[in-house]
């Protein structure tokens with residue numbers, strides 16, 4: 014479904030260049046939920062943006078469903094690949110009603126039966142049709158994220174790119190949104206590529222995941238590996254201990270192994 018070969022992404026002018034992603038190769042199967050995990054600045058979101066066709070300062074090869082990702086996103090690609098961001102407020106137009114936010118992609122793609130599709134999308138994210146004529150600021154953070162997910166779903170994509178989809182939400186709401194995303198994947202068979210700094214989220218959501226450090230993939234492991242703590246790289250084990258709230262001294266001891 015997703016093939017990434019030797020992806021390198023650099024930002025900035027030659028003298029002050031930052032290599033955000035450094036020779037990453039990954040394959041994600043259709044229907045899989047794959048995670049990119051790592052500390053801030055490790056290059057996770059940059060990979061997502063490259064797969065989405067949102068940046069062009071990269072070398073290597075990326076394809077989605079057999080189609081090479083090019084620098085210019087065409088309509089067909091936009092239908093195939095959708096993105097959900099951390100902060101739904103930033104991605105939902107503040108002056109548009111939920112109805113308009115969900116209808117617009119259908120209008121652009123000349124898809125008929127708009128009202129029924131909007132209602133169905135709201136149902137899918139467990140928001141009733143009564144939300145249709147509200148504005149984003151009239152919704153809670155969790156409800157806004159549900160709308161952002163509905164918008165991502167409305168064109169029936171094959172791949173959804175999720176960039177920290179719950180980290181801006183209250184802890185109590187996070188699990189609700191993660192469960193919703195899991196249910197949607199089970200029902201629709203859509204593929205997820207999910208970025209998170211939180212191994213708890215990855216354990217909940219992902220079949221497999223890549224641990225990233227300084228632009229490189231340190232290891233690829235499965236949900237089972239995570240559950241049993243059998244991660245092969247010392248850095249991944251440190252991340253795991255940190256996510257379980259261990260003391261810095263204990264975590265650092267692992268680095269010396």
Ligand SMILES: Nc1ncnc2c1ncn2[C@@H]1O[C@H](COP(=O)(O)OP(=O)(O)OP(=O)(O)O)[C@@H](O)[C@H]1O
Nearest residue numbers: 024025031033052053054055056057058059060210
């Ligand atoms: N537009 C940009 N211009 C310059 N540098 C950038 C740009 N975008 C990202 N970077 C740099 O690339 C590196 C990787 O950033 P990226 O956002 O991919 O990391 P991340 O792992 O997703 O981190 P976070 O979890 O904080 O979002 C960082 O050093 C960042 O400063």
